[in-house]
Amino acid sequence: MKLRRLFSLQGLSLILSVCLAAGCIPLAASAGTPDASPVAVTASYTYHGDRLENVNDGIVSYDDSPKNRWTSYESPNATDWVQFDYGEPLSKNAAGVYVFDDGGGVKAPNAIDIQYWDGAAWSGVPHPVRTPEAPAGNDLNLITFESVVASKFRVVFSHSGSKSGATEIVFADSNSEPLPGAEASPLGIVSASYTFRLDQVSSVNDGIVSYNDSPSNRWTAYESPNASDWVQTNYGSPVRKDAVGIYIFADGGEYRRQTPTTSNT
Template sequence: MRRLIAAFTAVLAAIGIFLIAAQPAAAADVNLALTATASASYTSPWENVAAINDGIDPPNSNDTQNRRWGTWPNTGEQWALLTWAQAQTLTSAQIYFFDDGGGVRVPASWRLQRWTGSAYADIPGSYPTSVNAYNTVTFSAAVNTTRLRVLIQSGSASVGLLEVKAIGQGTQQPGTWNPPANLVTPLNEVWQHQESTYPNLYGFRNYGWDQIMANRGSINYCVRWDSGATVTASQRDQIHATLARQFKKWMDVMAGHNNWPYADVPLKVVGWAVRDRAQLQWSDTSVDIYVNDIRENAPQCAQACGRFFNQSGNYPNCPGGISHHYDMSLWLTAGMGGGAGGDWGQRLGSEYYMSNLNTNNMHILLHEIGHSFGLDDFYDWTPTGQCCFLMKAGSASSITDFDAWMFRDWWRHLKSRYGY
């Protein structure tokens, strides 16, 4: 399966990587919120409570680029909760409020509560309500608990949070890289080959990794329907579900590995591009529809909404704003054999895709998604000891252990750019 090498490499630039010898773990003040599960009294349908402990510092209280937790239109008493599987010892907390100057404002008052095992108890302290900054509460005595609750009383508007840090003593791990012994040599060969083949490897800022981190743990797609066939609402929903299921197979590789911050990466299809609106046999407004905007001799989703065209992460001319942006396209082309993949998305035959909607592993799509995250092709060489794996086209039909560790190796080398 041949990807569009020119399209992919044209946007690569050099990053440079430094391998630092692992240091012994040491006790230190760390943000224990990163290991907690977040929940809330209420979350607006377009917001995400997982935003409060994803470890990304907001640029300001009206952060429009990253996901947020908000309660609009609900007011009154609201709460956000961090829950750990085991008790944590906390010494302070830092809260960054969401305030858009309109429907969501800083609260009238708030406080922190710990779970005693049978009830929530207030934690004494001073509770400021500053915007564009973390509000720090230092505990007079260390708190040992499995739950930390931010209890918020709204004023005239709804309330929200961008980030919660729960500070306590913990073991700061430098990161875990522990591939099976038999894969160490071939993995090193792969990485060295990529560095020598793509001299601009490291400056590129639009890998799938960059897209997920910019969205704080989610991904948006638009479908380019490059076919004369009609599509029913039921078929549309199956196309979406299949894409999400196949994408999840790569995300499952990362869950719980080497400080990867997301247990799940939701995928949403936000738009369709088509030559003739009559081909799309539905009338609901669940996705944006772009008609007869032709690029590369195929229907194109609005460039103003595409990350490929707006890599700053701002979408000032996208109808509907950032929530309607798409990170990648699923480009389904009638009569196409094989596939192509890059930071722009994946392209494969529409007939192949439609005939494999219920297939467990749609291997061409999986292969091309791998390219979107930086994984290379293996047309002219094979790493030591490896014969058959997904990224060596035609030799495997699902993600193998070697594919998984190559994928994780990309995160190992890129994660420092995201603060991990």
């Protein structure tokens, strides 16, 4: 079942959070979802006791039950990378890196960077935002960035005194896919007819309401060419809803309060 909110634009609408039915709750963390697109995964180095394909199998395990991880243990390199090659250009604006840390030879790296192939060289993704700011072991490290269309993306690990590892890596486009860590959310998957390149449509469904830039957490249709735009929630199966709460932001300039309508398909 899909529910859609339509916005007639006199100015341009900005939505901070949309809650259907009982109320807003934060998205629950979950195991990673393997990349739905066909992808070839390679790495600069893989320890002989680990398996590179484990980073894209949907299983997050920080111990040996099951043992499911890639590591660069015993690598001679100061940095190592894991590359996702989709074979065709795709839009991505988020990477979830489930960092493995055994407290010994494999620990959280000093830095995690996301790069894409621009056709001639590897470039860093624009405006990356890291959560948490410093890499954390045995946890999801989420990096969001301005949308990039490319056929190849990679995660670069700058090692600490030990080497680095990951139990799962997920690249996503939050305009059409759930952010890593939100795959099992009962709040559904949101998409939109248009999303401004510096915003995230997934922000309307994360339980966070912020009317300023601390944090900047919103979907907007800024620069949209459309007279109206919509935000849609896909639950995957029929669900009963009888109310909708829309937290609308207006900054007095390009974003003005609108009167939305709701439909279901």
